[in-house]
Amino acid sequence: MADKKIYSASTTAPVNIAVVKYWGKRDAKLNLPTNSSLSPAAALSPRTPSRQTACFRELKALRKKLEDANPSLPKLSEYHVHIVSENNFPTAAGLASSAAGFAALVRAIANLYELPESPTELSKIARQGSGSACRSLFGGYVAWEMGQAVDGSDSCAVEVAPASHWPELKAAILVVSAAKKGVSSTAGMQATVNTSALFAHRARDVVPKRMEAMRAAIRNRDFERFAAHTMADSNQFHAVCLDTTPPIFYMNDVSRAAIRAIEALNTLEGRVVGAYTFDAGPNAVIYYREKDEEKVLGFLGELLAPEVAEWAGKYAKVALEGYDNKLFEALKDGVSRVILTRVGEGPIRTDDTLIGTDGLPSKK
């Protein structure tokens, strides 16, 4: 190559914790799902990932098309690409870190190549790297429409509502274990598709109705319905994992204590204050509204103390009358860390590059 110039582009991409879960591929090569899924984007920012992927080919082909149409453009499609990524989220513990990583990869290279494709178009490429990555190309409330086409051309992410439509939604993530999970999502979901007798019923009959109900709940900012569907979908996702041969368990006794705690909180308050959901790992994600933050964090602070003793002081003490404290004991030992986040923006272009002027990772 004659041109030795270095081009760089950096981006963040949000983690997303689905409230209608993706589980099961109808085409493993193209990462085409057996059902649609839906998630709020969380305001957290890994950067371009280190893992090489099939996404490259498609992004390079799109750049090549631009170059062919306009010969004055630098021939970036022929350049080597250096990728540097960092992640502020526990990886491979079922917290959607790979989704954010792949979304950031696709977004950063699309920026580098100055591709005109929309986030929805790019989501089809990100999907091939990691299914749920397609949702992390958007902020706010995002649906991954499963699509029907065999080639996957209609299986892509679309915005349900921007973050500004319902900005009150927040989340507390109880990191139960940052240990890598036992069964990878990819292996796990194929085992479920192949062996669970209940799975097809979920994909065909349950999720389509739930997607509609969830869209309506978000449109109407109806937290109660949002919460009911979020909890039911999480439980059903883990139910089909358990209905797999051999059975897949992602939740453990600590996760179960988190469920009982949120049930107790909602009962004590006499209304739905918090909603739990669990991805492919034991960590509990608790969705709640900003106006209820004191209640939720005060309550969790009581149960988790002394780990987050400052919360127990900061927020009103919640009396757990009528409950056997043993129900929640597992939380004290089992939760190692709490991450607070809120519904946030999609990928954000940044000048804070991780690549040095020599084209190599910058030293810190």
Added chain:
Amino acid sequence: MADKKIYSASTTAPVNIAVVKYWGKRDAKLNLPTNSSLSPAAALSPRTPSRQTACFRELKALRKKLEDANPSLPKLSEYHVHIVSENNFPTAAGLASSAAGFAALVRAIANLYELPESPTELSKIARQGSGSACRSLFGGYVAWEMGQAVDGSDSCAVEVAPASHWPELKAAILVVSAAKKGVSSTAGMQATVNTSALFAHRARDVVPKRMEAMRAAIRNRDFERFAAHTMADSNQFHAVCLDTTPPIFYMNDVSRAAIRAIEALNTLEGRVVGAYTFDAGPNAVIYYREKDEEKVLGFLGELLAPEVAEWAGKYAKVALEGYDNKLFEALKDGVSRVILTRVGEGPIRTDDTLIGTDGLPSKK
């Protein structure tokens, strides 16, 4: 009453741990199930239960019919009845103790009243006390046919095979916790029927085929198929519990470790040696064949030592190469007791009465 004579009858009745599970009533008053179920009878013997029940009315009515037809019979239907029961099994911990209790109640009173009804006829009465009690009126391999009639007249237990057909079947019960369970079966199963979107599919489409497959496995003494269906049905039963709102958990981290242990044993042996199943509680029931007892108990002995250290000496040591011992650690602390049993006989009439000559419980 003129006649002050005391009449007594005593019986045992076996516990049964279903391999195709009963979960869900289509008529709560009549205890009519939403699907058929199947169990081997275990050779364990509680006696008549202390709980009073609706079963009485029907048994008395049957006795009255006999007395009306034959005036020379003593009018036992007008007598008070004293019931004394004892149980050698942990109660209300999801180990089918109430099933054995109700079966013993019905069998003992039928003996007392000298009723000519067959076990299948009596099973319709026992069913009304506790659904799965109907299966404990038989020994060997027993199916509870759900039936279709609105009045429950065809919802009864039938023998699939006597114990002598396949006597090699044994079971090791890992008692994880004898604590009472959180959600009673009765409340739990109605919540599942009302809220689980996957439940109807199980009852309608999965269990009928599994009942046929299980009957065939028992007919052919095919342990591998018996084991595969036993484990899949247990997992699916707990999956629909998890798909309930609010979710029902009977298994805990100790139960999960027991599943992983049996999977490891089967993998190490290169064939299906053990099959786990869990009723409405955390206790693991491990079915195996007599010829494999050394392998199964030796393996469990290793994992449970020092609780059952004598096993580890008695049976060959099993090397757990290639496994992370942490997977099984929960078993050591979590299993309080192991009960060994085998497929056994139905209720057995005994002269060893618990009632004294004064008609009151005898002192011990």
